[in-house]
Amino acid sequence: MRPVGVAGLGLLGAVVFVAAFGPVLWGDQATVVDTGNLLAGPSAQHWIGTDNLGRDLFARVLVAARLSILLALAATAISLVLGIVLGAAPVLVGRRTGRFITSAVNVLVAFPGLLLVLFFAVVFGVGARGAALAVGLAGAPAFARLCHTLVAAVSERDYIAAARIAGVSRIRILLRHVLPNIAEPLVVNATMAAGGVLLTFAGLSFLGLGVQAPDYDWGKLMQDGLNGIYVHPLAALGPGIAVVLAGLAFNLTGEAFAAAPGRVRPLGPARGPSVRTAPVPGAVLSVDDLRVTMPGPVHAVRGVTFTVGEGEAVGLVGESGSGKSVTALAVAGLLEPPVRVEANHLVVAGEEDHRRLGTSLAVVFQDPMTSFNPAHRVGPQLAEVSRFHQGMSRRTAFARAVDRLRAVRIREPERRARQYPFEFSGGMRQRAMIGMGLMGNPRLIVADEPTTALDVTVQRQVLELLAEVRRETGAALLLISHDVSVVTDVCDRVLVMYAGRVVEELPAGDLRARARHPYTRALVAAVPDLETDLDRPLAVIPGLPVDPMSAPAGCAFAPRCPLADDHCRAVAPPLLAGVACHKTAEVRV
Amino acid sequence: MSVLSFHEVSVRYGAHTVLNGVSLEVPAGRTVGLVGESGCGKSTLARAAVGLAPVTGGHILLDGRPVPNRGRRPVQMVFQDPYSSLDPRMTVGESIAEALPERLPKKARQAEIARLLALVHLDAARAGDLPGRLSGGQRQRVALARALAARPEVILADEITSALDVSVQGAVLNLIRDMRRDLGLSMLFISHDLAVVRYVADHVAVLHDGEIVEQGPTARVLGDPRHDYTRHLLAAALPLKEQT
Numbered sequence: 158m159r160p161v162g163v164a165g166l167g168l169l170g171a172v173v174f175v176a177a178f179g180p181v182l183w184g185d186q187a188t189v190v191d192t193g194n195l196l197a198g199p200s201a202q203h204w205i206g207t208d209n210l211g212r213d214l215f216a217r218v219l220v221a222a223r224l225s226i227l228l229a230l231a232a233t234a235i236s237l238v239l240g241i242v243l244g245a246a247p248v249l250v251g252r253r254t255g256r257f258i259t260s261a262v263n264v265l266v267a268f269p270g271l272l273l274v275l276f277f278a279v280v281f282g283v284g285a286r287g288a289a290l291a292v293g294l295a296g297a298p299a300f301a302r303l304c305h306t307l308v309a310a311v312s313e314r315d316y317i318a319a320a321r322i323a324g325v326s327r328i329r330i331l332l333r334h335v336l337p338n339i340a341e342p343l344v345v346n347a348t349m350a351a352g353g354v355l356l357t358f359a360g361l362s363f364l365g366l367g368v369q370a371p372d373y374d375w376g377k378l379m380q381d382g383l384n385g386i387y388v389h390p391l392a393a394l395g396p397g398i399a400v401v402l403a404g405l406a407f408n409l410t411g412e413a414f415a416a417a418p419g420r421v422r423p424l425g426p427a428r429g430p431s432v433r434t435a436p437v438p439g440a441v442l443s444v445d446d447l448r449v450t451m452p453g454p455v456h457a458v459r460g461v462t463f464t465v466g467e468g469e470a471v472g473l474v475g476e477s478g479s480g481k482s483v484t485a486l487a488v489a490g491l492l493e494p495p496v497r498v499e500a501n502h503l504v505v506a507g508e509e510d511h512r513r514l515g516t517s518l519a520v521v522f523q524d525p526m527t528s529f530n531p532a533h534r535v536g537p538q539l540a541e542v543s544r545f546h547q548g549m550s551r552r553t554a555f556a557r558a559v560d561r562l563r564a565v566r567i568r569e570p571e572r573r574a575r576q577y578p579f580e581f582s583g584g585m586r587q588r589a590m591i592g593m594g595l596m597g598n599p600r601l602i603v604a605d606e607p608t609t610a611l612d613v614t615v616q617r618q619v620l621e622l623l624a625e626v627r628r629e630t631g632a633a634l635l636l637i638s639h640d641v642s643v644v645t646d647v648c649d650r651v652l653v654m655y656a657g658r659v660v661e662e663l664p665a666g667d668l669r670a671r672a673r674h675p676y677t678r679a680l681v682a683a684v685p686d687l688e689t690d691l692d693r694p695l696a697v698i699p700g701l702p703v704d705p706m707s708a709p710a711g712c713a714f715a716p717r718c719p720l721a722d723d724h725c726r727a728v729a730p731p732l733l734a735g736v737a738c739h740k741t742a743e744v745r746v
Numbered sequence: 747m748s749v750l751s752f753h754e755v756s757v758r759y760g761a762h763t764v765l766n767g768v769s770l771e772v773p774a775g776r777t778v779g780l781v782g783e784s785g786c787g788k789s790t791l792a793r794a795a796v797g798l799a800p801v802t803g804g805h806i807l808l809d810g811r812p813v814p815n816r817g818r819r820p821v822q823m824v825f826q827d828p829y830s831s832l833d834p835r836m837t838v839g840e841s842i843a844e845a846l847p848e849r850l851p852k853k854a855r856q857a858e859i860a861r862l863l864a865l866v867h868l869d870a871a872r873a874g875d876l877p878g879r880l881s882g883g884q885r886q887r888v889a890l891a892r893a894l895a896a897r898p899e900v901i902l903a904d905e906i907t908s909a910l911d912v913s914v915q916g917a918v919l920n921l922i923r924d925m926r927r928d929l930g931l932s933m934l935f936i937s938h939d940l941a942v943v944r945y946v947a948d949h950v951a952v953l954h955d956g957e958i959v960e961q962g963p964t965a966r967v968l969g970d971p972r973h974d975y976t977r978h979l980l981a982a983a984l985p986l987k988e989q990t
Contacts, residue, residue, distance in 0.1 A: 687968065
């Protein structure tokens with residue numbers, strides 16, 4: 158935990174202790190009337206002086222902690238509960254009434270909080286209870302707004318729909334499914350709000366609307382001390398400091414909670430390249446012993462060596478977690494610390510530095526919805542590449558962008574270049590993305606699942622476009638896909654990855670019938686096509702994929718492999734003659 | 747064993763028509779495949795049948811009576827995304843128990859959960875796990891078990907394998923076929939993947955722009971397509987090299 162969190166929790170602990178035991182420990186001291194010391198200044202006996210009855214102010218500040226904190230917590234609780242009820246209205250009372258309540262809340266949020274507090278304080282009358290209600294009600298709209306947003310996000314989840322279909326009542330859905338899943342941010346927010354509420358309360362008591370004599374909280378003490386502020390400033394400042402400290406305690410604790418999730422142990426420094434090797438001559442992409450480690454540590458890629466020749470199309474196949482996409486990102490130089498990338502060499506078009514993206518290297522990502530900035534027009538986003546890398550003027554770069562959009566067969570490229578990404582369909586966006594890669598003169602195109610998010614009919618067009626671009630520019634292609642049929646359609650050569658390693662390398666034409674690794678064969682057999690035998694069950698791969706946190710010492714596929722023996726489980730097979738398996742002799746081709 | 751039938755069902759959101767007069771029947775004990783591209787209204791049709799999408803025209807009937815859209819539905823649905831279809835804070839057993847039609851004493855409930863998990867080929871010990879400990883394929887099987895727990899007459903499977911890895915997809919498809927054979931369930935199986943639909947469905951309907959353009963026995967529709975759009979879909983599903 159960071160120092161801020163430690164300080165916050167320590168402070169909160171102290172505040173809670175004082176609130177719990179203050180009246181017991183210092184209660185008597187706070188009520189002792191010392192007529193010889195009326196309105197005295199600070200002394201060794203009375204650290205911050207005495208009040209108009211000669212009572213010790215320091216003791217009174219400590220004793221006041223309980224009432225101040227309790228009132229703040231009560232008001233926060235009122236805000237929270239009311240906020241949850243109002244915010245969850247769309248779940249509880251249905252869409253139409255819910256929309257009305259949400260609008261009402263939105264109007265209330267627009268009112269200044271203090272105005273609401275004063276309004277309610279007058280309505281409920283002066284006194285501690287009235288003030289708690291006033292502050293609680295005034296805080297409710299903000300919580301309701303937050304809650305509404307959180308609830309809306311959770312309500313979209315399919316498990317809520319499933320619960321509705323299963324006949325679970327609305328209240329039970331709220332209590333069992335919605336609230337537990339939004340509790341974390343709500344608690345964090347409530348903690349921070351409690352700090353603010355404390356301040357508001359002090360303000361109300363200070364104005365005389367809050368706690369009334371003979372009770373006293375920090376606000377009341379401040380009000381009492383204000384009369385003598387020029388003579389004995391500490392009498393007013395003392396309770397003020399208490400408010401600040403308690404408020405800080407709440408806020409810092411909230412901050413610490415808010416920052417807590419998602420923190421992982423950072424990786425140690427890279428060991429440094431053990432060996433430097435020379436790239437394979439004539440290859441557009443040459444990678445030797447690529448290792449990628451993510452914080453955790455997760456060994457996503459565990460020693461991958463391959464090349465892509467000039468103009469060649471190489472496919473990288475594997476299931477989720479096999480490390481294929483991470484390999485692609487490492488090739489594109491898009492991985493940054495805390496992810497650690499090591500290799501004996503990783504050379505694209507003769508260059509080893511990471512500035513190759515946009516010039517000799519183009520990347521097409523999976524999700525055409527997120528690969529463009531939605532706030533900018535498509536043309537300028539393409540043009541930016543040439544302005545940055547080739548130093549073109551705005552006008553020439555835009556002209557090239559239009560030309561490139563035409564090259565990826567987007568109709569009316571002049572008009573389309575002036576449109577925003579949302580005006581493009583998914584397939585068109587993916588074309589435009591390829592067009593962006595063609596702004597430079599790419600020698601290698603890395604396409605990471607470029608058609609996975611697209612419909613079959615559009616998928617076909619994008620694959621054809623990639624093939625056409627390769628024919629025209631002579632660029633090589635590294636195609637990453639989980640789809641065996643896409644890879645066999647497009648590529649010359651295929652690398653099959655499992656658990657961060659290449660387990661087999663073979664010509665694409667051999668993938669279906671002549672694969673030698675048991676995993677490759679199982680992977681191909683598991684996909685039904687339009688000729689699959691309908692009378693037999695589909696082939697399946699038993700067991701579970703490897704947990705990348707704990708990759709085994711031997712062959713990673715051994716636990717799922719029908720041929721595996723103790724040797725397989727103990728010794729990792731090297732990639733020999735295109736296959737990494739001890740049992741290739743036993744696999745009948 | 748029941749018949750789910752859609753009669754001239756339309757769904758409109760404002761001026762936007764998602765479904766336009768769709769008529770489709772899921773016969774008792776049969777699996778009907780529904781294919782089409784994203785945005786054609788496949789999921790909306792299923793959601794309309796369980797009251798998650800507003801029906802603006804037509805009727806959805808179960809054995810001739812309107813499908814109730816309050817309380818426990820006799821039509822249950824399994825969703826596409828295995829990572830969003832289970833509450834991350836409820837154990838597998840709790841999620842399944844929630845869909846059970848009656849409150850059972852603890853022993854009987856555990857036995858029922860074990861029976862349902864066995865139906866989807868999962869170990870009864872999984873009941874105590876949170877979804878975070880399960881793979882995508884296992885989650886999808888739990889979602890199926892939850893749907894079965896509600897004793898449905900009909901199951902709607904909305905792209906249940908498209909978010910899964912291929913090695914896992916096979917196991918789920920085998921399970922779907924086993925369930926039809928052993929439990930005699932009626933099912934509407936929605937998918938964009940023709941090969942997958944061909945493997946599990948007896949009948950297939952092709953949805954395009956909110957309208958059904960062709961339907962019939964799977965072998966006939968895929969072997970001898972009569973509508974241009976069906977031919978277009980089939981052509982896209984064939985390998986690239988075989989075409990040229």
